[in-house]
Amino acid sequence: MGTRKSIRGGVVMLLAVSLAVTGCSTMGKGTSINGESLPFVSCTTTLQPEHQLQLDVVESLMSRSQPYAALAKLENEGLATEQHWVRRGQLLASTNQVAEAEDIFQALATECDSAMGHHGLGLVYLKQGKLSEGTGQLRKARELNPSSSDIRNDYGYALLLTGGYYDAVFELRTAFELANGKGAVRQNLAAGYFITNDRSGIAMLQKRYELSMDEVAHAEKLAARLKRSR
The missing domain is CATH 1.25.40 (Serine Threonine Protein Phosphatase 5, Tetratricopeptide repeat)
Structure with missing residues (x-):
């Protein structure tokens, strides 16, 4: 009984540590808009050195007008931070996957309520010709990061x-x-x-x-x- 109790206590401890680590990444809740589920996104803005290196490679490809390669590189390494998700939304929009980009930025705006999320969503709306909605989202982004x-x-x-x-x-x-x-x-x-x-x-x-x-x-x-x- 003592050994079984010890094992159970160890499992609880491991779960607590796991949840604490996961909590640092502030994953999205998978909420929905108009009955449609949004993607799970990360709201953390803390970049580890490896994250910054990955984003530097992606942005270098973007600066050379290689959005398809940048998107592949980004998705190959994983999406650990809000900055990763913002880049993914931008790259989806630039490769004519506008609906998918809208879903990502809607999730970032809803779940993270960040300037980056509202900014990206506003630009996607403008790209779709939704001027009123786009202007409103950009106004919100401006309020969050003037x-x-x-x-x-x-x-x-x-x-x-x-x-x-x-x-x-x-x-x-x-x-x-x-x-x-x-x-x-x-x-x-x-x-x-x-x-x-x-x-x-x-x-x-x-x-x-x-x-x-x-x-x-x-x-x-x-x-x-x-x-x-x-």
């Missing part, structure tokens, strides 16, 4: 698409400064200035941030296209 230049840039662009031009310029100028005047936000902010007829804004971009004539011409075309889409 200092992210990428989120504020995408939210600002969504506002340009939906006609909130002056609010868009505010978001894009904030994103522009957070990004130190670099990246795609240059074109978006310039387009916002053209739409709102802010010539002083365009002049500022040219003088202080060396916006080229090619960039100005592209932004003007983008502004015209955005206005036509309304």
Whole structure:
């Protein structure tokens, strides 16, 4: 009896340790939306060195426009953190598996309630032409992480698409400064200035941030296209 009790106690102890380790990964609950089950996702944002190495390889492939190889590499190594799941959603969207990407980002937004989840879901909705839903998700992401230049840039662009031009310029100028005047936000902010007829804004971009004539011409075309889409 003493030996059996000792074994049973050891099993309980092992289960407790196992649950404690699993708890660190904060796995999703497998909730459902409109009766459809969502994927089980990890909500942990703590990256171990091996996780970072894996993501570095995936992002290197993404930067070389090899999303199919990046997706295969990601899935081969496992999805241990929220960052892994975000990359998977991004790669599914970029390989035309938009419905699957939506499921992942919906799970991240619902189960983790993170800026990354809402941001990804918002972009998927925009890709599907669901402007109102996309803008709402990007607004939530912006509330959760107001200092992210990428989120504020995408939210600002969504506002340009939906006609909130002056609010868009505010978001894009904030994103522009957070990004130190670099990246795609240059074109978006310039387009916002053209739409709102802010010539002083365009002049500022040219003088202080060396916006080229090619960039100005592209932004003007983008502004015209955005206005036509309304």
